[in-house]
Amino acid sequence: MPSPLGHSLASLLLRAPFEPKGWLLGRTSSAWWRSPFTAVALGNLPDLDLIGSWLVSGHMATYHHDFTHNIGLALAAGLMVALGASSEDRLLAGLWGFALVALHSLLDAGVGPLLGGATLGVPALWPLTNQTYGLPWAFIQMLHFGPNAEIVSWANASALLHETVLFGAPFALVLWLKK
Numbered sequence: 001m002p003s004p005l006g007h008s009l010a011s012l013l014l015r016a017p018f019e020p021k022g023w024l025l026g027r028t029s030s031a032w033w034r035s036p037f038t039a040v041a042l043g044n045l046p047d048l049d050l051i052g053s054w055l056v057s058g059h060m061a062t063y064h065h066d067f068t069h070n071i072g073l074a075l076a077a078g079l080m081v082a083l084g085a086s087s088e089d090r091l092l093a094g095l096w097g098f099a100l101v102a103l104h105s106l107l108d109a110g111v112g113p114l115l116g117g118a119t120l121g122v123p124a125l126w127p128l129t130n131q132t133y134g135l136p137w138a139f140i141q142m143l144h145f146g147p148n149a150e151i152v153s154w155a156n157a158s159a160l161l162h163e164t165v166l167f168g169a170p171f172a173l174v175l176w177l178k179k
């Protein structure tokens with residue numbers, strides 16, 4: 001998994017090109033589903049399974065990736081966002097809800113122990129099948145985390161730096177170009 005920071009930056013990077021200047025600072029009066037907070041929340045939604053896993057088993061990894069990293073959750077999120085949007089925005093809002101949640105699983109499908117190596121994959125079609133699907137090579141390094149998700153550690157320093165640069169640099173560029 002990328003960290004919540006990596007997922008947040010990737011979600012903001014996806015939305016930012018479609019938003020006006022000042023969007024990140026809340027200086028635009030746009031609909032709730034277009035806000036940076038919504039992008040970050042949807043982009044991290046599948047990782048709520050970490051909390052569920054911790055509550056059930058006492059370890060965040062036990063059920064991580066089992067039930068929430070699939071196309072079904074992305075479709076459900078898209079539907080909920082569409083239903084919460086105004087009638088003229090409904091289709092676009094729903095598509096964005098779907099895209100941001102699907103992006104999460106797509107990024108997780110690109111995670112592996114070594115950059116450029118094999119990926120671990122996610123069960124993207126659960127509950128139809130438990131088969132995992134991964135991208136051909138890892139472009140995000142796997143984070144090591146303990147029972148309470150202690151992801152900020154020296155063991156993860158290079159992985160955290162890599163994902164911050166990977167998503168943060170283009171995001172910063174998009175913001176700068178909007179000046």
Ligand SMILES: [Zn+2]
Pocket residue numbers: 001046047069104108
């Ligand atoms: Zn995840």
